[in-house]
Amino acid sequence: MDRRRVCDACSVRRVKCDGQAPCGACTKSSVDCTRLRQRAKSGPKGVRKKTLERLKTVKRQNSGEPSILGSRELEHHNNELIFDNIEETVAVAGSSAYSDVQQEIHEAGLCFLDTPGPSQQPATDLPQMLAWPFRMSLALLEPYLDIYHFKLYPVWPVVNKDALLTRxxxxxxxxxxxxxxxxxxxxxxxxxxxSVLSMGGDVLDPSVILSEVENLRRVHDYRENPTLDHLSTSFFMHVAYIHLGRRTTSTLLLREAITFAYMLDLHRPSHYDEFSEPDRQGHLRMFWLLFITERAHATQYDIPCIMSIDPGMPELDTESQSYVLSAFIMLCQMFRSFSDASSGARLTADDLTLFNNQLLRVPTLTEHHNDLQKADLSVTQQWLRLMFWKLAINKVIMTANTNDDIRSVFFPISLAKELLTNISAMSIDTLEAHGPGMELKLFEVTNSVADMITLNPRQTTSALEIGPQDILVHLATIIGRFRGGNKTLLPLLQSRLSGIGLDSLILPRITDVTYDSPDTNREKSSIESNEALADHSLEDEYGILFGPYSLEHQSYV
Structure with missing residues (x-):
């Protein structure tokens, strides 16, 4: 037996065969390793008629005879001649050799659409054969676009998945x-x-995907002629890089997306007059998404904002896709209220109360929203209230009479109670799904509660209430369970706990996510169970301390 031959199983599966008997691939996959098929006869199959005609053309050129083709047509025919050589190379090869060639091309990073098998005739036209010259195949892209559509479109409602797939x-x-x-x-x-497995069984690293996009953008010089595609790509790259801990790169990409939006006139009310209603709403949502993202990013990282909303801007459509978009529109309302309230040169106690009441009128836990939307709305609402309170504390005379009032020095404690009540029935995975932004918002609340305990360490509560120390430990534990979270936050929280006499050890579920770790592949398959988040809720863990009284019968507002 010729051990250099590709075995039947590797030929059918189109994987690399080492030529052994049995081969390594079959041994690993526990399949029979045979070489029973008949090898196709090697050697040339004859020259095509079109190829003969082109060879005559080349011969005339080399002999100095005038060509009847123009220069552009000649270049096109010469290219076709080269492509025909590739086709004939595949056509003359036996089925086993074809598998080896295909494996080499696959290893080189080229993916195929409708690639012919050993029993099929090869494609006769190269654009069909090499129609996908990119790293990620459609087979990998489509499932994750579906996950975006079903899970994250309500959070980033700016890309129509079906229209993108059509392109x-x-x-x-x-x-x-x-x-x-x-x-x-x-x-x-x-x-x-x-996490996702590539066709070769390796874990696909998102940073590799981003590197390819960066390379393609450099080649195509996207900055000279920005489009809405380029703007959207910059935004999603901003999201990805903030998860990878590259805050400067992420910030620059967000600024780039905002600059593109202004260059495309998305900030001008007149821009929307020339579009149909669906396109008008798509452009509006993109501008608003950039607005609320910049406000959150700038507030968290203490950088200036550059975006503003013209009073004459068209309204976001609240009727179309109301179930999907209502939470996004509510977020826009909250951030606009925060922007308007914080832009004044001076603040008064009335301004503080007015802003607080505006935010509290936004329903965050309605039955029309899914858990991801509820988490985003609820945590963001409390975080904005806290940020505005911090902005006002040095400008408004506060009271120490009660901590339920936003004008109270101890307001963060009641705010944290309300926050824990809202998120207690949510799973940690639901909170994690909002990424580093959610972690930082929870950290701000937790750190503020620690400040209040430091300011008044002997604050007393009734036996039926959760004390400030309980709230602090609960929030710190939630943050500690964020997978792959900000590594600087946990030591800070642990130090704060120790500083006020709470030596509880925070044990994070996973503090360092690497793409070859078994913890990152908790989904049993890369696609099937990625579409479902865990049902385990925080209430399961903290139900004893919260109790039915504090969750159902106590009001903090």
Whole structure:
């Protein structure tokens, strides 16, 4: 037996065969390793008629005879001659050799659409054969675009998945659509802490996807002619890089997306007059998404904001896709209220109360929202209240009479109680799905409670209430369970706990996520169970301390 031959199983599966008997691939997969098929006869199959005609053309050129073709047609025919050579190389090879060639091409990073098998005739036209010159195949892109659509579109409602897939399925590769789709996939994988296996069985690293997008953007010089695709790609890359801990790169990409929005006139009310209603709403949502993202990012990292909303801007549509978009529109309302209230030169106690009441009128836990939307709305609402209180504390005379009033020095304690009540029935995975932004918001609340305990360490509560120390430990434990979280936050929280006499050890579930760790592959398959988040809720762990009284019968507002 010729051990150099590719075995039947490797030929059918189109994987690399080491030629042994049995081969390593079959041994690993526990399949029979045989070489029973008949090898195709090697050697040339004859020259095609079109090839003969082109050879005559080349011969005339070399002999100095005038060509009847123009220069552009001649270049086109010469290219076709080269492509025919590739086709004939595949055609003359036996089925085993074809598998080896295909494996080499796959290892080189090229993916195939409708690649012919050993019993099929090879494609007769190269654009069909090499229609996908990118790293990630459609087979990998599509499931993650589906996950974006079902899980994260309510959070980032700016890309129509079906329209993007239609562009990706075109015969001619659409590089802008591919860059956008790849950036969405990377952001989705990182936001939801998902891992995916490539065709070769290796874990696909989102940073590799982002590197390819960066390279393609440099080649195509996207900055000279920015489009909405380029703007959206910059935004999703911003999301991905913040998860990878590259805050400067992430901030610059967000600024780039905002700059593109202004260059495309998305900030001008007149811009929307020339579009149909669906396009108008899509552009509006993109501008508002950048607005609320910049406000949150700038507040968390203490950098200036540059965006503002013109009073003449069209309204976001509250009727179309109301179930999906209502939470997003509520977030826009909250951030606009925060922007308007914090832009004044001076603040009064009335301004503080007015802003607080505006936020509290936004319903955050309605039955029309899913858990992801509820988590985003509820935590963001409390975080904005806290940020405005911090902004006002040096400008408004506060009272120490009660901690239920936003004008109280001890307001963060009642706010934290309300926050814990809202999120107690949510799973840690639901909170994690909002990424580092959610972690930082919870940290701000936790750190403020620690400040209040330090300010008044002997504050007493009734036996039926959760004390400030209990709240602090609960919040710190939640933050500690964030997978792959900010490594600087846990030591800070542990130090704060120790400083006020609470030596509880925070044991994070996972503090360092690497893509070859078994913890990152908790989903049994890369696609099937990625679409479902865990049902384990915080209430299961803290129900004893919260109790039915504090969750159901006590009001903090």
């Amino acid at each position: 990706l399925h075109n015969l001619a590769p659409d590089v802008n659509a591919y860059m956008l789709a790849s950036s969405i996939c990377a952001a989705t994988m990182l936001q939801l802490q998902l």
